Amino acid sequence: MNSNQYAPSTWKSLVHVLLFLLGCALILMIVSPHSPRLGLQWSQTVVGLEASLATLALTLLFVRWDGIRLADIGASPQRPSIGRMLLGFGIGLLLIAAQSGLFTLAEHVRWLRSDVTGYTSIISALAAYLLLACREELAFRGYPLRRLDRAFGLWTAQLMVATVFALEHRAGGYSWTNALFGAFVGSLLFGMAALATRGLALPIGLHAAWNFGQWIVGDKEMPGLWKPVLAGGPTAQADHAAMTAYVVVFAVATMAFWLYRRTSLRA
Numbered sequence: 001m002n003s004n005q006y007a008p009s010t011w012k013s014l015v016h017v018l019l020f021l022l023g024c025a026l027i028l029m030i031v032s033p034h035s036p037r038l039g040l041q042w043s044q045t046v047v048g049l050e051a052s053l054a055t056l057a058l059t060l061l062f063v064r065w066d067g068i069r070l071a072d073i074g075a076s077p078q079r080p081s082i083g084r085m086l087l088g089f090g091i092g093l094l095l096i097a098a099q100s101g102l103f104t105l106a107e108h109v110r111w112l113r114s115d116v117t118g119y120t121s122i123i124s125a126l127a128a129y130l131l132l133a134c135r136e137e138l139a140f141r142g143y144p145l146r147r148l149d150r151a152f153g154l155w156t157a158q159l160m161v162a163t164v165f166a167l168e169h170r171a172g173g174y175s176w177t178n179a180l181f182g183a184f185v186g187s188l189l190f191g192m193a194a195l196a197t198r199g200l201a202l203p204i205g206l207h208a209a210w211n212f213g214q215w216i217v218g219d220k221e222m223p224g225l226w227k228p229v230l231a232g233g234p235t236a237q238a239d240h241a242a243m244t245a246y247v248v249v250f251a252v253a254t255m256a257f258w259l260y261r262r263t264s265l266r267a
């Protein structure tokens with residue numbers, strides 16, 4: 001077989017993906033500054049809703065352009081989708097528990113109840129993280145990942161998408177350390193979950209639960225239900241311990257989804 005037989009369509013797919021990602025970035029740049037100034041996390045909820053709907057519309061445009069279906073990129077709602085999303089949410093909570101447990105063992109952290117109370121705070125946080133997860137999974141693990149996977153293979157597609165995901169977070173204010181060891185590593189897990197389950201429902205639940213869990217344990221900008229207290233106060237060593245625990249937990253979960261995918265492909 002001629003190795004150049006599929007080269008034109010491969011590079012065409014790359015161009016389409018780059019245009020799609022540029023469109024997603026423009027959507028976020030337009031939506032974010034014009035969100036209403038609301039209390040708690042309702043502003044982020046509005047951003048997540050508007051950006052998700054716009055990203056879905058953009059996805060429909062590119063799917064039509066390529067002559068494929070939403071189902072071909074795992075973005076078509078199906079009967080098991082709710083169950084898969086809830087399963088992903090449960091897995092995400094287990095991951096935050098594992099990461100927090102490892103961090104506690106390494107640094108002897110105590111967790112104290114914060115001043116945040118009431119169901120409204122919880123609902124606003126849950127709504128915000130769920131809708132923001134919908135937007136990010138549609139923008140990165142939907143059309144781009146599936147098209148790149150078909151054109152270049154699993155790991156090349158994963159690395160491409162994870163790199164852009166990290167760059168977006170860096171542009172959003174993340175340090176290079178958090179962008180590369182946080183967002184990049186997270187993208188590999190969410191991407192593998194999307195490819196293993198052939199859909200976005202489970203990674204949306206997984207992604208939302210991870211961010212919601214981080215908020216619960218006080219690891220987000222907005223105060224959560226609990227806050228970590230270190231005996232010696234915040235230190236660089238504690239930051240490294242937390243990041244190491246995160247990378248270990250996410251690496252194990254990524255490999256588990258990779259093994260699941262290999263097994264399902266052989267079945």
